[in-house]
Amino acid sequence: MIYSHSRLSSFEQCPLKFKYRYIDLIKPKVQQSVEAFMGSMVHNTLEKLYKDVKFKKETSVEEMIEYYNKIWKENWSDSIRIVRKEYKEENFRKMGDQYLRDYYKRYYPFTDGKIIGIEKKIMISLDKEGKYQLQGFIDRLMSTGEGEYEIHDYKTNIEVPQVEYMKKDRQLALYSIAILEKYQDAKNVKLIWHFLSGNKEIVIEKTNEELEKLKTDIIELIDKVESEKEFKHKPSALCGWCEFKDICPEWKHLIKTEDLEPNKFLEDSGVDLVNKYVELTDNKKEILEKVDKEIELVKEAIIKFCERENVTSVNGSDYISRIWVKDVSKFPGKNDDNRPELNKIIKEGNLWAELSELDTFKLSRIYDTLPAEITKKLDGLRKMERIERIYLKQKK
Numbered sequence: 001m002i003y004s005h006s007r008l009s010s011f012e013q014c015p016l017k018f019k020y021r022y023i024d025l026i027k028p029k030v031q032q033s034v035e036a037f038m039g040s041m042v043h044n045t046l047e048k049l050y051k052d053v054k055f056k057k058e059t060s061v062e063e064m065i066e067y068y069n070k071i072w073k074e075n076w077s078d079s080i081r082i083v084r085k086e087y088k089e090e091n092f093r094k095m096g097d098q099y100l101r102d103y104y105k106r107y108y109p110f111t112d113g114k115i116i117g118i119e120k121k122i123m124i125s126l127d128k129e130g131k132y133q134l135q136g137f138i139d140r141l142m143s144t145g146e147g148e149y150e151i152h153d154y155k156t157n158i159e160v161p162q163v164e165y166m167k168k169d170r171q172l173a174l175y176s177i178a179i180l181e182k183y184q185d186a187k188n189v190k191l192i193w194h195f196l197s198g199n200k201e202i203v204i205e206k207t208n209e210e211l212e213k214l215k216t217d218i219i220e221l222i223d224k225v226e227s228e229k230e231f232k233h234k235p236s237a238l239c240g241w242c243e244f245k246d247i248c249p250e251w252k253h254l255i256k257t258e259d260l261e262p263n264k265f266l267e268d269s270g271v272d273l274v275n276k277y278v279e280l281t282d283n284k285k286e287i288l289e290k291v292d293k294e295i296e297l298v299k300e301a302i303i304k305f306c307e308r309e310n311v312t313s314v315n316g317s318d319y320i321s322r323i324w325v326k327d328v329s330k331f332p333g334k335n336d337d338n339r340p341e342l343n344k345i346i347k348e349g350n351l352w353a354e355l356s357e358l359d360t361f362k363l364s365r366i367y368d369t370l371p372a373e374i375t376k377k378l379d380g381l382r383k384m385e386r387i388e389r390i391y392l393k394q395k396k
């Protein structure tokens, strides 16, 4: 498989989505989201604008907007999904229109540097043997002087992220690896994001150490993808924009039944089972609460009986009840504000090893993040066990 930054990000976001899209090559029934559509129309318009600049063709702001509206109209389809239902197609078209006007005003006449490539395809080699390769497309590659390059990327996100967040972004940093390798004179590469919604630029430069570390991280990630067997789904807030929602195990039944007539809905065997499950768990809760209250009352009565009769054991048909009273020490619990102080005293008193216990539950949770030399040793003691739970979530 040819990898790319977006393929790897898709795997990290949800392995099942990655499998549907890149391994099973499933053609989604639903179209792209309106945000993605607006993004690609804005990108296409800027691509055209810079091509015109390259060919020394002057384009006015109105000509640029005319082109944007034309391609919007030609490519729009009613199957494009609008997840934020309170907004219409026109709202998104106008947003793109504003982004482009602001951009034009800020950068006209677009002559800062020489255009090296627009929508430029690049191959990134992460190792000397060429085993790990990535493919990418640079929105615009510029040269601004001897050995000076700039990678420009247009973003149509609704919000402008903070610089710290972009410092962790891998996409343009990966592209800079290719530029430093493929262009003999390249000495410095600036990564420039244009966040069009806020008319803001974020500019970052990476050190060689950071790029080397990135190569290692991406090689590890590719190894993880290649050795993946399960491709589990990973539901998140981004599911709303996923084109495979209708076949995903998390959403399939919800989508299949959401528009059914009330009687058809209740006839569905899944709906029937969940309703029964909810009814029984509610009943169980009620019964347990009632029994717990009764146990408390009887317990109080037995203690009073013992005090009145001055006894510590009371006879029953099959059991003898014996009361036990003792004042015990209680120390701050895990979430108590005084717990750190307690931990400190125990550690300073060299009692930690004697009083602390290994948390095997936590160990199983962090197992996948442990270094290989530890997991290899743990594997002989590890047994796999399937846990099946049902969670109930109240509908809004």
Ligand code: SF4
Binding pocket: 013, 014, 016, 017, 233, 234, 235, 236, 238, 239, 242, 243, 244, 245, 248, 249, 250, 251
């Ligand atoms: S809907 Fe969510 S959980 Fe399902 S495949 Fe898509 S991203 Fe993954």
